[in-house]
Amino acid sequence: MFRGSILLLALTGLPAPALASKPCPTAVKEAVKRLHPTARLASCKPEKDQGKLQYEVKISSEGKPLELDLTPEGLLLQTEEKVPLGSLPAGVLSAFRSRYAGIEPLAAERQTKADGKTTFEVAFERDRKRREATFSETGSFVEEE
Numbered sequence: 001m002f003r004g005s006i007l008l009l010a011l012t013g014l015p016a017p018a019l020a021s022k023p024c025p026t027a028v029k030e031a032v033k034r035l036h037p038t039a040r041l042a043s044c045k046p047e048k049d050q051g052k053l054q055y056e057v058k059i060s061s062e063g064k065p066l067e068l069d070l071t072p073e074g075l076l077l078q079t080e081e082k083v084p085l086g087s088l089p090a091g092v093l094s095a096f097r098s099r100y101a102g103i104e105p106l107a108a109e110r111q112t113k114a115d116g117k118t119t120f121e122v123a124f125e126r127d128r129k130r131r132e133a134t135f136s137e138t139g140s141f142v143e144e145e
Contacts, residue, residue: 030074031075035068035076036059039060043058082108083109083120088108088120089137091138095139096133104124109123120136
């Protein structure tokens, strides 16, 4: 039974039990409190990005949901904030419509890296799968996931 569970986790892409059970490090919690003193912590889960461990922390700050990506040591990597599609820079929306003609955007997020660099992630559906395209502030295509 246990072997089947591991196989199921591997096939579904869900985190392995050892990764999923890691508690939120004190350094991560302290960084969140320093960055957003009045925030309410909703979740803190470990994930791997390009082979490196980081923590995806979901908070509510001043009534807005935010997602923070932090290193185990508490260094901020990125902040993600949902934004209305109508607030996307014109260059981003234009680049999306040009690259994905006939596909409607479903949602958008502003991603702000620790160095202040901002990108926009636009969610859409293609072939019955949710995808995300990332663009620079000026509309240059960055990547698709």
